[in-house]
Amino acid sequence: MQDFKVAIANCLKEKIEDLTVDEILGLIEVPPNKEMGDYAFPCFKLAKVFRKAPNMIAEDLSSTIEASGVISKVMPLGGYVNFFVNKSQLAETVIKEVLTQKEKYGHSDLGQEKSVVIDFSSPNIAKPFHIGHIRTTVIGNSLYKIYDSQGYDVVRVNHLGDYGTQFGKLIVAFKLWGDKKTVEANPIPELLKLYVQFHDEAESKPEMEDEARAWFTKLENDDEEAKELWKWFRDESLKEFARVYDLLDIQFDSYAGESFYSDKMDDVIKLINEKGLLQESQGTNVVDLEEFNMPPALITKTDGSTLYMTRDLAAALYRKNNYDFEKCIYVVGSQQSLHFQQLFKVLELVGFEWAKDLVHVPFGMVALEEGTMSTRKGRVVFLEDVLKQAIEKTKETMLAKNPEAKNVDEIAKQVGVGAVVFQELSNSRIKDYTFSWERTLSFEGETGPYVQYTHARCCAVLRKAEQEVTADVNYELLSNGDSAEVLKVIGSFNKSILSSLRRNEPHIVTRFVLDLAQAFNKFYHDNPILVDDVELRNARLALVEATRQSLENGLSLLGMQAPERM
Numbered sequence: 268m269q270d271f272k273v274a275i276a277n278c279l280k281e282k283i284e285d286l287t288v289d290e291i292l293g294l295i296e297v298p299p300n301k302e303m304g305d306y307a308f309p310c311f312k313l314a315k316v317f318r319k320a321p322n323m324i325a326e327d328l329s330s331t332i333e334a335s336g337v338i339s340k341v342m343p344l345g346g347y348v349n350f351f352v353n354k355s356q357l358a359e360t361v362i363k364e365v366l367t368q369k370e371k372y373g374h375s376d377l378g379q380e381k382s383v384v385i386d387f388s389s390p391n392i393a394k395p396f397h398i399g400h401i402r403t404t405v406i407g408n409s410l411y412k413i414y415d416s417q418g419y420d421v422v423r424v425n426h427l428g429d430y431g432t433q434f435g436k437l438i439v440a441f442k443l444w445g446d447k448k449t450v451e452a453n454p455i456p457e458l459l460k461l462y463v464q465f466h467d468e469a470e471s472k473p474e475m476e477d478e479a480r481a482w483f484t485k486l487e488n489d490d491e492e493a494k495e496l497w498k499w500f501r502d503e504s505l506k507e508f509a510r511v512y513d514l515l516d517i518q519f520d521s522y523a524g525e526s527f528y529s530d531k532m533d534d535v536i537k538l539i540n541e542k543g544l545l546q547e548s549q550g551t552n553v554v555d556l557e558e559f560n561m562p563p564a565l566i567t568k569t570d571g572s573t574l575y576m577t578r579d580l581a582a583a584l585y586r587k588n589n590y591d592f593e594k595c596i597y598v599v600g601s602q603q604s605l606h607f608q609q610l611f612k613v614l615e616l617v618g619f620e621w622a623k624d625l626v627h628v629p630f631g632m633v634a635l636e637e638g639t640m641s642t643r644k645g646r647v648v649f650l651e652d653v654l655k656q657a658i659e660k661t662k663e664t665m666l667a668k669n670p671e672a673k674n675v676d677e678i679a680k681q682v683g684v685g686a687v688v689f690q691e692l693s694n695s696r697i698k699d700y701t702f703s704w705e706r707t708l709s710f711e712g713e714t715g716p717y718v719q720y721t722h723a724r725c726c727a728v729l730r731k732a733e734q735e736v737t738a739d740v741n742y743e744l745l746s747n748g749d750s751a752e753v754l755k756v757i758g759s760f761n762k763s764i765l766s767s768l769r770r771n772e773p774h775i776v777t778r779f780v781l782d783l784a785q786a787f788n789k790f791y792h793d794n795p796i797l798v799d800d801v802e803l804r805n806a807r808l809a810l811v812e813a814t815r816q817s818l819e820n821g822l823s824l825l826g827m828q829a830p831e832r833m
């Protein structure tokens with residue numbers, strides 16, 4: 268409770284000219300036991316200046332400092348001035364704020380009139396949407412909610428991998444071995460099969476690679492047949508992605524993927540060229556970055572075809588021109604760190620002052636227990652399967668506990684999906700981790716279901732109370748240890764959101780909801796709420812409602828639901 272200490276130091280400063288507020292702050296101590304107050308100021312160092320004995324100084328100071336505001340009592344004690352802080356005032360400030368601001372509690376208008384672009388999820392068309400994509404998807408969505416809560420105008424971009432030579436390969440394979448009906452019945456796995464078959468065959472028939480390149484060039488040149496096939500692959504893949512986004516309740520403002528920039532790359536290439544940055548090297552045009560200890564950035568091949576980098580250059584420029592962002596965030600795995608360093612450097616060299624506002628938010632890899640994932644070898648865990656199994660398993664657990672439980676499907680979805688989301692957001696994002704079914708679906712310990720359950724517990728108490736909850740209560744009754752702990756956490760909500768925003772680390776908000784759930788459960792365990800004493804009951808119910816609201820708001824920032832019953 269740093270603020271209390273500052274308030275006390277300011278009070279003392281009015282009476283002691285010879286010390287600065289910081290010096291006073293440095294002297295303030297916490298007394299060894301509660302009866303002696305919350306803070307104590309030693310007067311020994313002042314004896315010389317005041318030409319008085321320390322206990323006399325303490326008595327003089329105590330008699331002139333008024334107990335008001337956050338200070339509830341001032342008392343001299345053997346050379347110290349002892350202070351008691353007003354916990355009921357803390358309770359009143361926090362609860363009134365939560366109960367009036369409701370779902371806006373914790374929010375601010377810090378980012379008003381500023382825009383932020385978040386590029387996240389961005390899977391590749393015709394490839395599995397697998398467990399490796401969960402991190403970017405869930406972290407990106409939570410960052411969106413966090414920035415949005417602080418008043419930023421956020422543009423959520425799904426930079427789909429829907430362009431490039433692999434589509435030439437897919438067209439060749441489809442024309443050779445594909446069948447429309449089979450693909451439609453099971454799009455991504457079937458397209459993947461074709462892609463894998465292409466690679467197997469091309470090993471002995473390298474001319475297939477040329478053919479694929481030719482088809483991609485046709486696509487870049489707007490050939491009807493190529494475009495039609497490509498569009499169909501894209502539409503079918505998007506249908507599959509949409510199912511996952513629905514389960515996660517995630518939306519995007521733009522699906523401008525790589526193909527969107529197919530006619531927008533010339534401008535940026537021209538700018539690079541005008542700056543004299545473009546060099547020819549082994550069949551490609553590159554920007555040399557040796558000076559910055561990076562390999563050259565590949566801009567185009569000599570046949571004119573473009574690359575992932577080219578499309579990212581065009582995308583950055585497009586976003587700056589259209590959204591005038593204060594920050595453009597790329598939530599992409601740390602394997603692509605070099606790509607982003609190169610991208611940002613090239614834009615800086617072209618002379619874009621805003622290159623410094625591009626931020627790569629990396630995260631570690633997801634490995635499988637049976638080894639690394641390999642799309643070609645079929646070692647993939649589909650994201651949709653993970654979410655569905657999480658829901659199924661939650662449903663079983665719920666029905667085992669209460670066979671008559673109502674609304675099971677809806678709640679199992681909120682809790683099952685929430686469990687997966689929460690686990691993704693509970694560690695610092697940069698750590699690699701091994702995906703394990705067991706851990707993801709375990710509802711023990713510091714998990715999403717635990718927090719959601721605490722929220723549902725608050726709801727149950729409020730339901731049972733059958734009365735209106737107001738902030739017009741006797742706050743003296745909320746000044747004991749357990750309630751003060753809960754209130755201290757609730758009061759720190761905005762600080763947690765801001766620090767997760769500054770570091771682009773949603774796990775700080777995850778920590779907040781866990782701390783609050785733990786503090787509340789301790790309070791709940793030791794303090795009966797629905798007591799006969801009306802005053803006490805009203806005060807405790809206000810605390811329950813403030814907790815419930817804060818948990819709901821915190822979960823929402825993580826992209827999770829807060830069911831009322833579990």
Ligand SMILES: NC(=[NH2+])NCCC[C@H](N)C(=O)O
Nearest residue numbers: 386389390391426427428599
């Ligand atoms: N602007 C970007 N490069 N965003 C990230 C794209 C991620 C890419 N499609 C992949 O799956 O690896």
